Amino acid sequence: PNNNNMATSVEIPLRDTDEVIELDLSQLPDGEEVLGILKQENTTLNIWLTLALEYYKQDKVQDFVQILETARTGANLDYPNHEKDQMTCLDTLAAYYVQQARKEKNKDRRTEYSQATQLYTMADKIIMYDQNHLLGRACFCLLEGDKMDQADAQFNFVMNQSPDNIPSLLGKACISFNKKDYKGALAYYKKALRTNPNCPADVRLGMAHCFYKLNKLDRARQAFERTLELDPTSVGALVGIALLDLNNKDVESIRNGIKLLSKGYQIDPSCPMVLNHLANHFFFKKDYEKVQHLALHSFHNTENEAVQAESCYQLARSFHIQGDFDQAFQYYYQATQFASPTFVLPYYGLGQMYIYKGDEQDRERAAECFEKVLKAYPNNYETMKILGSIYTQSDHPDKQDLAKKHLRKQGKIYSKVTEQYPDDVEAWIELAQLLERQQSTTTTGTTDGVQGALGAYGTATSLVRDRVKADVPPEILNNIAALHFRLGNLNEAKKYYEVALKRCGEESTHDEVYYKSILVTMQYNLGRLCEEMYQFEDAVDHYKNILRDHSNYIDCYLRLGCMARDRGQIYEASEWFKEALQINSEHPDAWSLIGNLHLAKQEWGPGQKKFERILKHEQTQNDAYSMLALGNVWLQTLHNPTRDKEKEKRHQDRALAMYKQVLRNDPKNIFAANGIGAVLAHKGYIREARDIFAQVREATADVPDVWLNLAHVYIEQRQFISAVQMYENCARKFKRRQDPELLLYLARAYFKCGKYQECKKTLLRARHVAPHDTSVLYNTSIVLQQLATSALQNEKSDLKTVLGAVTELELSQGYFTYLSKNGDRMKFDLNQAAKESGKCRDLLSQAQYHVSRARRQDEDERKMKEDQEREKSALREKQLEEERSRIRAQEEKMRALMEQRAQIQDKNKASMAKKMVEDEAPKKKSGGKNRKQKVQDDFVNDGSSSDAIVTKKKKGDPQGKKKRKLKTKKERGGDRQGSNDESSDEEKNPSKRSKKFSSKKQEQLSAKQKGKIKSRAYISNSDSSLSSDDNQPS
Incomplete structure (x- = not known):
């Protein structure tokens, strides 16, 4: 080609001559013609490259590609430094394929990327470390997306050789931006701008995006505006400024933002980004047809999945708000397939669609969608509220645990809301309802949730009266009454129910249908309250009043039946339950109550059929209550004294299977675990049963059956004292001191450890509580017989004890005789009672001997006692006489002294x-006196005792x-x-x-x-x- 800076022609040397063919660049011939000349004349590769680039500049892309593809194998390489031209040919063609792959409508992207990869690999084998080659390959790696580190290494290699290389600076900026290192990206853009102040406007556009991400919105706006000054057709800059204006949320800014988007649409009507933002604008303008048109146009004009996800989302919510849920579901689902992990709005809408469908599987799918939203926005209380509601309705225990977790989070968030906005009535009501649900999902027995809900409702009602200046809605009053009912504040509950009923009557003039419907609920609640207050006639009146106007209210029939059952009127209770079944023949509660009536009368077969009927129905095939009841039926047959020993193992296995099925459906069901422990105990696995009972009691100490079973296990392990303590603790904790069943267990423990008197006292207490219970009478007879036998066989028993034993033996015989004819066959063997009566008769036939022996022994003991008394009297008399003698001797001695x-x-x-007389005598007698x-x-000095003095006196002094x-x-x-x-x-x-x-x-x-x-x-x-x-x- 010409060496002029502005070459206008290209010279092609003719083979084997000194002549050339000159091609005018402004009037290039057809590509096929030029290609033929190049091949015919065996032209060098550098001329092929020059012509190919000229065709590309003139937008003759096909000729450009054809010339370069042919040059790869048909060009003359016989000249110095042809390797670099060969590398340039391959890199240029590879860059073209990369550019074609970038086009959003390209459907053969992977194919073209593969071609570019092959070309760059071939170029690597020619000159690997050429800067232009490395830059081209780095850009290609950057566009592929998953080779960012490889691109970064190649950019670094170029920058080490040429620190001011602008393409490498821009590549590094792009990598830093994608890694969210916005400061680093901005630094590279600034360095490129300082290196070449006249660089393209796109550099300033990149800086604008960095400023936006760094929340420097003013600097971002300046950069966008500078980009528009350099390139007024920059759609990216127009969209950036438009978003800044729209986010200001004032009318003038929004109007200006829409104008900029419209301008961008005029410049490039197929720009997906502009189309999506315009669709979002028209959604809030409620022009849903434009939304659908723009979003659909955007979707078809892009291959970028993130943009497609935004387009599908705009389409989905436009259909959603118009009530076309099928179309909305389709586009929400499609949006989730394209969306990036951070774009979770489609999941929120999709979750709503699943909730709308309503079945169990769809609720689980909805929960999965909202979980993804919550993962991206952990403190979004609306999402937590929906998840809490979904999991609360779930029967799966793991989901219920998640419900508790979400409800606790919601409570914290609503607490923050009420702190920041203490006058927000709705927030207080929401908080109260959340606390109610929290309490309903806990099993700790505490009332913190109820108390908190009452406090929140109290604040809400005060705000309604004082700030809103309105009457408290009857729904809130009903909820407050229900909370007082749960706390046992029955009078307070009644007061609120009455006020709520009055408010319903006042409000019914505005919406008669609605308020009459909630009036029925309040009347039912008032009936339940009357039951708890023992005002049974009032409760019956409330239920029957409801049934007059709403004959299909099944709960009223059930409550009337339960009240009749508690009065002992079994037939009437059964009739009420059957009335409920007339309305709903598959109502599980009604069948369960009828089944329980049969079980209470020990009619195991009919009761079993009722619960099996519940499990046969598709909707209640996994009903835990029915399966537990069936397990209990099979377990109860093991306690029957007339049970078939051959069927015992089969019944154990059936009971165990029922309990296991419940535990599979609900791993935390303590009643099923307790049943499994009972079956294991019957099978002889006492230690394993004890471990299960201990674990259940650790989980909850509010189930008395677990305490009783532990005590039973202690008895089987012959730890009778521990069993007695466990029975007494159970009676004390659960206030069952007068429970005849528990008293029988306690008496049995006393009997096992040989404490027959305590056993007798316990059974007499049970007789006072349940005088008609034949099992209590049978056990009392056994103890009386045992005590009497022990007393008669004890040779040391006195006459009174023997006579008392004979009396108790006669009483025991009479009891056994009565029980052998009138006893309950389901509780004990009547033949065994007859045998025990015979034993008592045999013992009574020997009673006369024991009485005679005791009488003789008593007479001997009486005589022995009399002899002992006489000996004691004589001994006492002798001791008194000796004492009197000793006293007399002492008195005589004292008298002598x-x-x-x-x-x-x-x-x-x-x-x-005498001495006084001698002192008065004359002094002449003084010598003798001396x-x-x-x-x-x-005499005086020698005398040391009174006896010496007396002795001298007796000498006749x-x-x-x-x-x-x-x-x-x-x-x-x-x-x-x-x-x-x-x-x-x-x-x-x-x-x-x-x-x-x-x-x-x-x-x-x-x-x-x-x-x-x-x-x-x-x-x-x-x-x-x-x-x-x-x-x-x-």
């Missing part, structure tokens, strides 16, 4: 008198005579007594005596006086020693 003391006192008095005093002093004379002088004796008392006081109080001695020393007493003082001190000591038992002198 007292006499001896008196004698000593008299002697002391005489001695003192000798006498010396003797006296020696003349002083003894004087003392006997002085003994008659009472007055002087009294003085001596006072002196003795003083001496005694001195002895008791040494400090006082020492003070006396000190004062006497100060008075310089004579030697004789000192001798007197010594004598008096000695006498005082003698008196004290003699009168140790009596401190008073005689």
